[in-house]
Amino acid sequence: MSDWKIVETVGTEEEATLVAGFLEAEGIPSRIESLLFHQEPTTFGALSEVRIHVAASDLSRAEELLAQRESGAPALLEGELPPETEDA
Numbered sequence: 001m002s003d004w005k006i007v008e009t010v011g012t013e014e015e016a017t018l019v020a021g022f023l024e025a026e027g028i029p030s031r032i033e034s035l036l037f038h039q040e041p042t043t044f045g046a047l048s049e050v051r052i053h054v055a056a057s058d059l060s061r062a063e064e065l066l067a068q069r070e071s072g073a074p075a076l077l078e079g080e081l082p083p084e085t086e087d088a
Contacts, residue, residue, distance in 0.1 A: 004031060004053040007062045012036075016050040019066070026065050028058045 007023075010016050013034055020030040033051040054062045 003056050005056050005059045006051045007054045007059060008052045008066055010050050010052070011048060013050050016052055019052050022069060023052070023054065023062055023065065026061075028054055028062050028065070030054050030062075 007030070008016075008019050010019060013032070013036065016032045016034070020032055023030045031053045033053060035049045035051070
């Protein structure tokens with residue numbers, strides 16, 4: 001995974017699957033790395049992390065898309081400009 005970068009760290013494998021699916025729907029391949037330790041009933045720091053990796057060349061676009069997703073803004077196609085706001 002040397003040319004893959006962590007774009008997001010979440011707490012569950014289900015959430016990681018949703019994030020990875022979102023990125024892949026936007027044309028960005030991703031990989032999930034689960035550090036979850038399933039033998040104990042509680043989580044321990046880094047043993048409770050699930051990481052989503054993307055290719056280094058896709059990192060900035062993936063970060064933009066996840067930020068837009070978090071803010072509730074609609075995702076834009078690559079090269080598409082956001083709609084003008086009324087304040088501008």
